Amino acid sequence: MPRPPQKRRLETRARLLAEASRLVEAQGYAGLRVEDVVEAAGVAKGTLFSHFTDKDGLLAVLIGAEVMRIIDEMENAAPPTDLPQLMNRLAPLLDFVASDRVIFDLLLRYSGSTGAERDEVVAEGFYRQIDLWAGWIAGMQAAGAVRGDHSPTLLAEGIQAFLNQVIAIRFCQGDQATGTPAEALHPFLAAWLIT
Amino acid sequence: MPRPPQKRRLETRARLLAEASRLVEAQGYAGLRVEDVVEAAGVAKGTLFSHFTDKDGLLAVLIGAEVMRIIDEMENAAPPTDLPQLMNRLAPLLDFVASDRVIFDLLLRYSGSTGAERDEVVAEGFYRQIDLWAGWIAGMQAAGAVRGDHSPTLLAEGIQAFLNQVIAIRFCQGDQATGTPAEALHPFLAAWLIT
DNA sequence: TATGTAAATTGACCAAGGTCACTTTTGCAG
DNA sequence: CTGCAAAAGTGACCTTGGTCAATTTACATA
Numbered sequence: 001m002p003r004p005p006q007k008r009r010l011e012t013r014a015r016l017l018a019e020a021s022r023l024v025e026a027q028g029y030a031g032l033r034v035e036d037v038v039e040a041a042g043v044a045k046g047t048l049f050s051h052f053t054d055k056d057g058l059l060a061v062l063i064g065a066e067v068m069r070i071i072d073e074m075e076n077a078a079p080p081t082d083l084p085q086l087m088n089r090l091a092p093l094l095d096f097v098a099s100d101r102v103i104f105d106l107l108l109r110y111s112g113s114t115g116a117e118r119d120e121v122v123a124e125g126f127y128r129q130i131d132l133w134a135g136w137i138a139g140m141q142a143a144g145a146v147r148g149d150h151s152p153t154l155l156a157e158g159i160q161a162f163l164n165q166v167i168a169i170r171f172c173q174g175d176q177a178t179g180t181p182a183e184a185l186h187p188f189l190a191a192w193l194i195t
Numbered sequence: 196m197p198r199p200p201q202k203r204r205l206e207t208r209a210r211l212l213a214e215a216s217r218l219v220e221a222q223g224y225a226g227l228r229v230e231d232v233v234e235a236a237g238v239a240k241g242t243l244f245s246h247f248t249d250k251d252g253l254l255a256v257l258i259g260a261e262v263m264r265i266i267d268e269m270e271n272a273a274p275p276t277d278l279p280q281l282m283n284r285l286a287p288l289l290d291f292v293a294s295d296r297v298i299f300d301l302l303l304r305y306s307g308s309t310g311a312e313r314d315e316v317v318a319e320g321f322y323r324q325i326d327l328w329a330g331w332i333a334g335m336q337a338a339g340a341v342r343g344d345h346s347p348t349l350l351a352e353g354i355q356a357f358l359n360q361v362i363a364i365r366f367c368q369g370d371q372a373t374g375t376p377a378e379a380l381h382p383f384l385a386a387w388l389i390t
Numbered sequence: 391t392a393t394g395t396a397a398a399t400t401g402a403c404c405a406a407g408g409t410c411a412c413t414t415t416t417g418c419a420g
Numbered sequence: 421c422t423g424c425a426a427a428a429g430t431g432a433c434c435t436t437g438g439t440c441a442a443t444t445t446a447c448a449t450a
Contacts, residue, residue, distance in 0.1 A: 008446080009398065034437060044400040049438060105304065108363055123367070150386045157360065158383065164363070165356035168303060172318070188353065191345045192387065203416080204428065229407060239430040244408060391450105398445070408435080415428070420421100 013051045015041045021062055029059060029102035060110055063103050064121035070096055071128050079136045082145050083190060086136065090163070091182055093129075098167045098181045108164060130156045137193075146193040155193060162188040208246045210236045216257055224254060224297035255305055258298055259316035265291055266323050274331045277340050278385060281331065285358070286377055288324075293362045293376045303359060325351045332388075341388040350388060357383040 019040035024032055034055055038045050052058040070093050080086040097104050110122040133156035141148045146155070166184045170177045177184070214235035219227055229250055233240050247253040265288050275281040292299050305317040328351035335341045341350070361379045365372045372379070 006397085006446095012398080033435095035435095045437090046401070046439075047399055050398075055437065105300075108303065109300065110367065154382060154386060157364075158357070158387070161356040161360035161383070162353070164359060165352065168359070169352075172305065187349060188356070191349060191353070201427085207428080228405095230405095240407085241409075241431070242429055245428075250407065393450085394448090396446090396448105398443100400440105400443070402440100402442105404439075405437090406435100407437105409433080410431100412432105413428105413430070416426085418424090418426105420423090 009051075012041070012043060012047060016043070016048055016051060016058070017061065020058055024062065029063075029100050032059070034058075056106060056110075059102065059106055060122050063106055064125055066096060067093070067107070067122070067125040068128075071125060071132065074129075074132060079139050081140065081143060083186075083193065086140075086189065086193075087182055087186060089136075090159070090185070094163060094167070094181050094185065097163070098170060101171050104164075104167050104171060108168075126160075130160065133159055140193075147195050158192050159189060162192065204246075207236070207238060207242060211238070211243055211246060211253070212256065215253055219257060224258075224295050227254070229253075251301060251305075254297065254301055255317050258301055259320055261291065262288070262302070262317070262320040263323075266320060266327065269324075269327060274334050276335065276338060278381075278388065281335075281384070281388075282377055282381060284331075285354070285380070289358060289362070289376050289380065292358070293365060296366050299362050299366060303363075321355075325355065328354055335388075342390050353387045354384065357387065 016037060020032065020037045023036055023040065032055075034045065034048060037058070038048050041048075048058070052061065073092060074089055077089060080089050097107060107122060107126075130153065134152035137146060137152040137155050140146045141152065162185060166181055166188065170181055170184065211232060215227065215232045218231055218235065227250075229240065229243060232253070233243050236243075243253070247256065268287060269284055272284060275284050292302060302317060302321075325348065329347035332341060332347040332350050336343045336347065357380060361376055361383065365376055365379065
């Protein structure tokens with residue numbers, strides 16, 4: 001019974017992603033098993049690996065899509081005019097990345113890069129972030145709200161660095177971290193951005 | 196034939212570490228196989244996992260020991276008095292962490308934390324670094340060589356953040372990174388530490 | 391409709407990390 | 421010395437991610 005050729009493949013991929021997403025929601029990223037995904041999607045194991053380079057590649061697509069959604073939100077919001085507003089804009093991303101260690105590890109490993117599929121989808125988000133933040137900073141510099149003695153891109157990459165650092169320390173401290181991630185991030189950004 | 200009880204265990208552990216170290220030197224961290232290690236050490240697989248929580252735990256001990264050696268060097272050198280000297284002091288650590296992706300990933304994941312063995316050995320190095328750098332910075336602040344408007348610890352944690360960021364971007368760009376890691380780190384530290 | 395072929399999928403198989411009930415070793419108390 | 425309990429070590433077995441030659445599906449063309 002012949003029918004659509006390329007369409008079928010796209011449907012299979014969509015089913016794999018949908019089932020994986022559902023399983024992640026139910027049991028978290030760390031507990032996701034490839035076998036469960038292919039069983040839920042009704043395909044053989046080999047099919048998954050013809051759609052994604054490996055398990056991390058599948059996760060990268062899921063996580064990358066969520067990051068894209070968050071960046072869309074950031075882009076649609078009004079550019080921040082001061083540090084408190086900047087912190088507000090960053091909060092959703094910070095919360096998402098800090099919500100699960102697997103997310104953090106994966107984003108950090110593939111935050112830049114070239115080549116494989118998993119890298120591209122995540123890397124695109126990385127560069128969109130930097131560009132967006134650099135644009136914000138340029139505006140804030142023009143308004144005199146942040147230091148003007150360095151390029152917006154350098155300052156934006158610093159935001160990324162501190163965001164990673166705060167979350168890394170947070171995860172590593174494991175037990176009881178004091179305050180929210182945003183509260184931990186604030187002094188770094190203040191020192192980095194203000195004069 | 197009864198004899199030393201605890202001594203035997205220490206010898207086994209030492210043999211596992213020695214053989215693992217030898218194998219890593221020959222084929223890198225990524226290529227290390229647990230089976231090779233236990234075979235070389237002449238013990239059963241289960242023995243390795245009674246000495247280390249898992250494969251990463253073994254690697255953490257190896258890498259942590261090397262980091263300790265590098266920090267010892269840093270501590271024994273004269274404290275830097277300006278940014279170029281600071282860069283020189285950081286170079287060996289930067290080179291080591293940037294030399295192998297497995298090292299970077301592992302250090303970043305377990306750079307702080309509590310509890311498991313692998314975490315402790317790496318976490319100790321992390322806090323020693325921060326403390327050492329904070330001491331350097333306090334001296335440089337007193338001499339007016341770096342900004343004095345923030346705590347030495349905050350500035351030291353910033354150094355760590357940028358070091359991670361530079362290496363992360365470097366690994367991710369995969370293909371051709373321009374310049375050395377130190378050259379990439381320099382503008383960040385200059386902007387972070389100078390007024 | 392018959393047929394060639396490229397795309398898509400399959401599932402038996404493999405590799406390698408990790409587990410655990412069982413055996414051996416060790417040191418001490420009697 | 422002997423018996424015994426804890427420490428150390430063993431290796432068969434399990435789990436899970438990942439591979440690939442073989443098979444089925446999909447469509448274009450004669």
